[in-house]
Amino acid sequence: MKNFLAKIKGTNYKQAAIDHGEKLLLSVIGLFVLTQLGFTDWRRYDKQPKEFQDKVEAGERNIQNSTFTLEEQNKYKPAEIMQAVQTLQSPLEPGRYQYSTDWFWPMYPTAIKISEPKWLAPIQTIADFGKAVIVELPPPEQSQPQVATAIDGSEAAKKLASDDDDEFAIKGTTNNATVRGGAGAGDVAAATINDGAGVAGPVASASSYKNMAGGGVGGMNPMMGKSAQSAPTLNTRGNRFVAVRAIFPLGDQLDELVKTMHEQKQQAAGRVNFLDFEVERQVAQAGDKTWSGPWEKVDLQATLDLLDRIEFDADLVDPVYTDSVFTMPLPRRVIGKWNKWASHPLIKTLTDAQAELQAQLNDRLVDEAAKKKVEDKTAKKGFASKIHDVRGLRSHFSSQMPGMSSDMSSQMKQPGGMQSFNPSFSSAGGMEELGGAMNSLTEQMDRTGNGRMSKYLLFRYFDFQVTPGNAYRYRVRLTLLNPNFKRAVEELVDESIAAGEIRVTPWSEPTPHVFVPEDQRIFLTKAEKSRSTDTGLPSANIDVYQWFSEAGTTIAAKVDKLQLGQFIGGRCPKTEVYRPANDTLKEEEVPVFTGSLLADVAAAPTTAGFDPAEHADLKLDDKKLKQLTTADKALIVDRYGQLAILDTKTATDERSVAEGIVENERRGIRARLKDRPAEDKAGGDMKGLMGGSDPNSMMGSGGMMMSGMGGGNSLKKDKKSSATKKAPAKGKSKSAPGSGSGSSSGSTSS
Numbered sequence: 001m002k003n004f005l006a007k008i009k010g011t012n013y014k015q016a017a018i019d020h021g022e023k024l025l026l027s028v029i030g031l032f033v034l035t036q037l038g039f040t041d042w043r044r045y046d047k048q049p050k051e052f053q054d055k056v057e058a059g060e061r062n063i064q065n066s067t068f069t070l071e072e073q074n075k076y077k078p079a080e081i082m083q084a085v086q087t088l089q090s091p092l093e094p095g096r097y098q099y100s101t102d103w104f105w106p107m108y109p110t111a112i113k114i115s116e117p118k119w120l121a122p123i124q125t126i127a128d129f130g131k132a133v134i135v136e137l138p139p140p141e142q143s144q145p146q147v148a149t150a151i152d153g154s155e156a157a158k159k160l161a162s163d164d165d166d167e168f169a170i171k172g173t174t175n176n177a178t179v180r181g182g183a184g185a186g187d188v189a190a191a192t193i194n195d196g197a198g199v200a201g202p203v204a205s206a207s208s209y210k211n212m213a214g215g216g217v218g219g220m221n222p223m224m225g226k227s228a229q230s231a232p233t234l235n236t237r238g239n240r241f242v243a244v245r246a247i248f249p250l251g252d253q254l255d256e257l258v259k260t261m262h263e264q265k266q267q268a269a270g271r272v273n274f275l276d277f278e279v280e281r282q283v284a285q286a287g288d289k290t291w292s293g294p295w296e297k298v299d300l301q302a303t304l305d306l307l308d309r310i311e312f313d314a315d316l317v318d319p320v321y322t323d324s325v326f327t328m329p330l331p332r333r334v335i336g337k338w339n340k341w342a343s344h345p346l347i348k349t350l351t352d353a354q355a356e357l358q359a360q361l362n363d364r365l366v367d368e369a370a371k372k373k374v375e376d377k378t379a380k381k382g383f384a385s386k387i388h389d390v391r392g393l394r395s396h397f398s399s400q401m402p403g404m405s406s407d408m409s410s411q412m413k414q415p416g417g418m419q420s421f422n423p424s425f426s427s428a429g430g431m432e433e434l435g436g437a438m439n440s441l442t443e444q445m446d447r448t449g450n451g452r453m454s455k456y457l458l459f460r461y462f463d464f465q466v467t468p469g470n471a472y473r474y475r476v477r478l479t480l481l482n483p484n485f486k487r488a489v490e491e492l493v494d495e496s497i498a499a500g501e502i503r504v505t506p507w508s509e510p511t512p513h514v515f516v517p518e519d520q521r522i523f524l525t526k527a528e529k530s531r532s533t534d535t536g537l538p539s540a541n542i543d544v545y546q547w548f549s550e551a552g553t554t555i556a557a558k559v560d561k562l563q564l565g566q567f568i569g570g571r572c573p574k575t576e577v578y579r580p581a582n583d584t585l586k587e588e589e590v591p592v593f594t595g596s597l598l599a600d601v602a603a604a605p606t607t608a609g610f611d612p613a614e615h616a617d618l619k620l621d622d623k624k625l626k627q628l629t630t631a632d633k634a635l636i637v638d639r640y641g642q643l644a645i646l647d648t649k650t651a652t653d654e655r656s657v658a659e660g661i662v663e664n665e666r667r668g669i670r671a672r673l674k675d676r677p678a679e680d681k682a683g684g685d686m687k688g689l690m691g692g693s694d695p696n697s698m699m700g701s702g703g704m705m706m707s708g709m710g711g712g713n714s715l716k717k718d719k720k721s722s723a724t725k726k727a728p729a730k731g732k733s734k735s736a737p738g739s740g741s742g743s744s745s746g747s748t749s750s
Helices: 002-008 013-038 051-067 070-074 078-088 154-163 206-214 226-230 248-262 264-267 300-309 354-372 390-394 401-413 417-422 428-448 622-627 652-666 669-675 678-683 686-690 696-701
Strands: 123-136 146-148 191-192 233-246 272-283 457-463 471-481 501-503 520-528 539-548 553-563 568-579 584-602 633-637 643-647
Touching: 123 471, 146 696, 233 471, 233 568, 248 264, 300 457, 354 401, 428 696, 457 471, 520 584, 520 633, 520 643, 520 652, 539 568, 539 652, 553 568, 553 584, 553 652, 643 678
Parallel strands: none
Antiparallel strands: 123 233, 146 191, 233 457, 272 471, 471 501, 520 539, 539 553, 568 584, 584 633, 633 643
């Protein structure tokens, strides 16, 4: 025993495990197997295979005979199963299990690199043709003339206002300064003065002359007669134009910047700066390939030069949808409205009252910017060199806009406050209209915000360089400042993203084609055979219905004794011309040129000299013989080199249309002429209606130039807005004879 213990003590257990461990393991496994075999029950199974087969067959019969009720089916709806499957297969939302507080704050956080944003093209381009009579400003050394306008509510104004054609629709006095007298203040003439506010408005009502003649504004003598002849001539001209409009999707563009620059939308909005724009047009070609001609740039400089010579109408579009670079201001019209051409179907147009109030708000913004010397130092082109960036100013003074609106509302609620905004709102209905317009305008400003994140921006361009008879289509694109210009290279995906100071959008889709119609129609009235007293050639009398661009209206001129080989035209005396700028309808000698040439004339044969007795075999009835007539005909070569035949019968319907156009333009003037004073009929010039050439002469007649009456002129750069003009000192304003101390009402609002 001692020896055994001694052996155990001296044993190397590790070596023994290595030498004999597998033997021990096999012995344990063998012992376990023998134990299991010893405890196993080795009896035979007492069931027969047929019993299993019978149970399977019984189960199949039960399944076939069973009914799957609707209640049971609802327990296993496929939708719930599929939803459960989708839930199991969908990834977990990590946000549910994230900690609200970061456990680790890296010293240098990983920044996502900036990529080049996708620049979007203007969308939904449209183009429409129109005509307008625009007043150009006289040279600075000349006095500012006045133009008579219509009084709202007169029968003539209502008749013209009901016209569907915006070209000759009456303009409301929301953009006009008004002369108001003492006793006749509710029924006096309205007149527009060009006192830094341009010339606007159409013709005066007949009732205005009655009231003025009766002394409503101090009598007629100081305002008529020789003074009419001393006033400078208005430089008015009719203009054909094509209004091109498009929408820039600013909201979608900001989304693109957010995705690529990885910043908030408000920050991205500050990076969108428009610098310039391009407009190209294509002229339709003759033949099958209509639009195979090249795209040509429009003459933008000619339009910019025109803006220097004209005043602006109050815009009919909320400034948040405009941009000073590519939204062209509306030129001041003598007659008509811009409703058809000012906006786009995607942008709601303001009412006249809203436009007037918005113009006054713009006036205040420009004044505030001048006081605080706020200016945009970005080198912008387009129209930005001519007008103020109202959208930018509205964003800059966004915190002050509610106060300005509230201040205007308070002024309107004061006695006479409505008239200080516009004298035409003297009635209860007018006051209610202006008050409602103010409320709706305030709500709209709250809804649209300051404009930096507007959904749309309006592109608007008037192409005045168009030719009658041509069809055009247009496309536009915009130039923007590169928001990543000179950005650090390590922040960018590629260094080319920071290269180049500008980015240019793709071209828009071409507009649907717009046709500039011919503005002349030629009708043969009579053809005569040659006579011995003249050159021996036949001649023709031709009536020309033509748009007279100098006046901006259509004339019906008579070209008599036109001989073969002569151009249809010349100086036509005794041609009635309606000049909307001066509200005159007089016979003048006007130049007419059609570009067509008289090639041949065929006078209709007559029955003169026909003796029925010599032709008794024909058995002609004398009455029917006298009724037998044929048409005179003339062959002309038009300005395109095409031959055309004129006769005195077949063009009856076309002639009726031409006569209707002339009558549509003049339907209000004839009734007014009946009630005009004889002295004014002789002078025939409405420029002297306000008493000479002094633009301030109307101040003493009880009228005052109201703030905002200049329409959109406060937007014009290098021009003082009407709000900055000081009202005359109390007690020092001049009064016309007979006006009375109570004739002056209202005050210039600041």
